[in-house]
Amino acid sequence: MCKAWDNSMKQAKDEGMAEGEDKLSRLISHLLTLGKTDEILSATKNAVIRNQLYEKYSIS
Numbered sequence: 473m474c475k476a477w478d479n480s481m482k483q484a485k486d487e488g489m490a491e492g493e494d495k496l497s498r499l500i501s502h503l504l505t506l507g508k509t510d511e512i513l514s515a516t517k518n519a520v521i522r523n524q525l526y527e528k529y530s531i532s
Contacts, residue, residue: 496522499531 496515499522503512515522526532 495526495531499525499529502529502531 499515500512503509503515503525511521511525515525
C-alpha cells in the first residue's frame with residue numbers, strides 16, 4: 473500500500489508541475505504578443521510579480 477501511495481503522490485506532483493509549466497508558458501506567450509519582454513524577465517525571477525501578472529492578464 474505504501475508503494476501505491478508513493479505512486480499516487482508522484483503522479484499528483486507531476487500533474488501539478490505540468491499545470492504550472494503550462495500556465496507560465498501561456499503567460500510568457502501573451503507577454504511576447506504584447507511586446508512586454510521586461511515583464512517576462514520579472515515573471516521568471518519573482519513569484520509575487522508572476523502571480524500579479526497571472527491576475528492582471530486573467531491567466532488561470
